[in-house]
Amino acid sequence: MTMASMARKYEARKVTPKEERQATSAMIASLAAEGYDTVSAPFGQALVQAAKADERIVGLTADLGKYTDLHILGNEMPDRFYQMGMAEQILMSAAAGMAREGFIPFATTYAVFASRRAYDFIAMAIAEENLPVKICCALPGLTTGYGPSHQATEDLAIFRGLPNMTIIDPCCADDIMGMVPAMIAHNGPVYSRLLRGKVPSVLTRHKPDYKFELGKAQMIREGKDALVISTGFMTMRALDAAEQLAKDNVDVAVLHCPTIKPLDVETIVAEASKGGRLVITAENHTKVGGLGEAVAGALLTNGVAPKFRMIGLPDEFLEAGALPTLHDMYGLSVSKVVEQIKGWL
Amino acid sequence: MTVDDRAPARSNVSLARRAWNIRRKALQMGEVQGQGYIGQALGIADVLAASYFHALDYRADEPEWEGRDRFLLSIGHYAIALYAVLMEAGILPEEELETYGMDDSRMPMSGMASYTPGMEITGGSLGHGLGIAVGMAMGLKRKKNPAFIYNLMSDGELGEGSTWEAAMSGAHHKLDNLICLVDFNDQQADGKSTEMLCSEPLGDKWSAFGWFTQRVDGNDLDAVVAAMDAARNSDHNGPRVIIFDTTMCKGVPFLEQREITHFVRVDADEWGKALDVLEEGKPA
Ligand SMILES: Cc1ncc(C[n+]2csc(CCOP(=O)(O)OP(=O)(O)O)c2C)c(N)n1
Numbered sequence: 001m002t003m004a005s006m007a008r009k010y011e012a013r014k015v016t017p018k019e020e021r022q023a024t025s026a027m028i029a030s031l032a033a034e035g036y037d038t039v040s041a042p043f044g045q046a047l048v049q050a051a052k053a054d055e056r057i058v059g060l061t062a063d064l065g066k067y068t069d070l071h072i073l074g075n076e077m078p079d080r081f082y083q084m085g086m087a088e089q090i091l092m093s094a095a096a097g098m099a100r101e102g103f104i105p106f107a108t109t110y111a112v113f114a115s116r117r118a119y120d121f122i123a124m125a126i127a128e129e130n131l132p133v134k135i136c137c138a139l140p141g142l143t144t145g146y147g148p149s150h151q152a153t154e155d156l157a158i159f160r161g162l163p164n165m166t167i168i169d170p171c172c173a174d175d176i177m178g179m180v181p182a183m184i185a186h187n188g189p190v191y192s193r194l195l196r197g198k199v200p201s202v203l204t205r206h207k208p209d210y211k212f213e214l215g216k217a218q219m220i221r222e223g224k225d226a227l228v229i230s231t232g233f234m235t236m237r238a239l240d241a242a243e244q245l246a247k248d249n250v251d252v253a254v255l256h257c258p259t260i261k262p263l264d265v266e267t268i269v270a271e272a273s274k275g276g277r278l279v280i281t282a283e284n285h286t287k288v289g290g291l292g293e294a295v296a297g298a299l300l301t302n303g304v305a306p307k308f309r310m311i312g313l314p315d316e317f318l319e320a321g322a323l324p325t326l327h328d329m330y331g332l333s334v335s336k337v338v339e340q341i342k343g344w345l
Numbered sequence: 346m347t348v349d350d351r352a353p354a355r356s357n358v359s360l361a362r363r364a365w366n367i368r369r370k371a372l373q374m375g376e377v378q379g380q381g382y383i384g385q386a387l388g389i390a391d392v393l394a395a396s397y398f399h400a401l402d403y404r405a406d407e408p409e410w411e412g413r414d415r416f417l418l419s420i421g422h423y424a425i426a427l428y429a430v431l432m433e434a435g436i437l438p439e440e441e442l443e444t445y446g447m448d449d450s451r452m453p454m455s456g457m458a459s460y461t462p463g464m465e466i467t468g469g470s471l472g473h474g475l476g477i478a479v480g481m482a483m484g485l486k487r488k489k490n491p492a493f494i495y496n497l498m499s500d501g502e503l504g505e506g507s508t509w510e511a512a513m514s515g516a517h518h519k520l521d522n523l524i525c526l527v528d529f530n531d532q533q534a535d536g537k538s539t540e541m542l543c544s545e546p547l548g549d550k551w552s553a554f555g556w557f558t559q560r561v562d563g564n565d566l567d568a569v570v571a572a573m574d575a576a577r578n579s580d581h582n583g584p585r586v587i588i589f590d591t592t593m594c595k596g597v598p599f600l601e602q603r604e605i606t607h608f609v610r611v612d613a614d615e616w617g618k619a620l621d622v623l624e625e626g627k628p629a
């Protein structure tokens with residue numbers, strides 16, 4: 001909520017005619033309708049598969065099993081599933097405790113509640129001890145129209161500041177299914193954002209041999225005019241924007257960077273050094289403390305200073321409303337990405 | 346100020362009719378969006394009617410009147426229910442009902458103070474209301490303002506540690522101007538509250554924390570009103586809590602009988618049907 005809209009609280013509103021109405025996107029935000037094939041509950045599926053092979057894996061949630069796809073584990077392997085109730089602090093403390101006893105706990109909630117409510121418990125009980133707790137959180141960034149209480153616009157910034165924490169912002173079902181085994185193989189705490197429900201499969205369509213690798217940024221598309229370094233579902237938006245821009249003879253490369261920390265500095269610096277391209281970062285997160293600033297810091301530290309722009313959310317509490325409206329308003333939609341890139345070139 | 350001086354008590358519309366009007370408006374809003382937390386709204390309508398048309402003092406044309414009793418909606422997702430009662434009370438214009446949940450509406454799906462006249466706090470991140478209520482009750486005492494703070498919370502919020510920090514704090518600071526209303530609908534996002542993180546014996550817990558505690562059927566208007574009066578008038582030197590056992594979807598039998606979940610499914614053609622069913626039970 002901005003100061004301007006706050007002042008509008010006492011201004012009467014007109015009723016939108018029925019034909020023009022757009023419903024608010026519900027809590028179960030979905031990016032399914034973007035023209036890609038979808039996979040149902042990729043996180044739940046991948047976790048069940050992993051849990052069958054590794055007895056140390058358990059799942060815990062704070063009253064959001066159904067809303068993080070952890071219920072798939074709960075249904076198929078009820079003995080591995082712990083319902084902690086709506087209590088995010090004990091969720092994280094208990095996950096830490098189970099990790100101490102040799103288990104690999106996957107703890108799920110919404111991104112806002114892990115990063116805000118439970119932060120101290122994650123910092124001290126989990127990260128400081130470098131315990132292998134895997135925190136997987138739905139509703140990343142701007143993926144619901146419910147307003148600031150559910151919009152995790154600063155989670156990456158919060159967790160980037162936390163030593164020992166590995167951070168993943170997956171683009172799509174391909175990333176999610178690849179990241180679950182990678183998280184387990186990594187012996188330490190991980191925070192990952194989640195997309196749930198019907199999740200599009202994006203990366204393998206653009207690059208059939210794509211495989212998620214922890215800590216690696218990967219070129220999904222080459223291009224000589226601009227390089228977009230993107231994370232999360234903004235890679236999908238960047239790829240779609242690149243296809244549109246190609247029609248106008250604008251040649252855009254896309255470097256997908258799902259691991260936010262540790263950042264793949266080597267690949268980012270190498271790509272940003274090539275051929276005087278405009279470098280743009282794109283993230284579903286505030287421009288404060290996310291991928292954009294991480295990339296900027298890495299480039300400057302390594303003596304690389306291309307023309308540089310950021311696509312991301314403003315330093316504001318965002319509005320409530322329909323998700324497509326909000327993505328347009330805050331510059332995350334394909335058309336706004338296209339517009340911004342054209343304006344900068 | 347005596348109890349009878351309070352503005353809503355002077356109305357001659359029955360509380361049963363107020364509750365019915367709240368249910369109807371909530372269903373109409375649900376119809377506008379094709380979704381909404383209608384199970385919760387129908388379940389809590391009687392408590393809201395008793396709050397706004399019996400217990401609370403306020404000025405409809407002056408929502409920030411310093412002398413008002415403050416009603417905090419900790420549960421942001423119950424906003425549809427609060428908008429219904431705010432319209433019924435004349436704090437929000439009824440003409441805006443059809444903007445519910447639309448872009449640029451004053452009635453977003455989750456309740457926020459910065460959007461809506463009469464919405465005291467921004468809820469939605471659950472477990473905040475009671476703590477804020479404690480601070481407001483302390484503030485009123487400092488200002489020697491005799492108004493009361495009401496905080497409406499859910500059984501799900503009983504899981505949050507912040508709730509119990511606030512409970513202990515309210516008693517420690519002897520906040521006899523604080524009334525907490527708990528909607529015990531035995532429902533949360535993933536299932537039944539008592540099967541997920543059981544808070545029973547709940548009355549004993551609040552009593553042990555130092556609160557004047559009552560537990561009543563939240564869909565029995567007479568019982569609700571009596572409990573509201575007792576909470577306000579008790580000479581207990583500390584805060585008061587009423588646990589309301591409520592039935593989700595109350596007042597629309599075919600929804601009451603449906604499989605009850607956190608987000609009760611209502612098909613597109615059922616909103617009208619629900620309004621028709623409600624019409625049959627219209628009180629005088
Ligand atoms: C701190 C916090 N954790 C989780 C959620 C997600 N959430 C929204 S409603 C809900 C259920 C809470 O229980 P209750 O309010 O009793 O639900 P209801 O009776 O409406 O089904 C949950 C877990 C939240 N809004 N806030």
Ligand SMILES: [Mg+2]
Nearest residue numbers: 499500501532
């Ligand atoms: Mg409940």
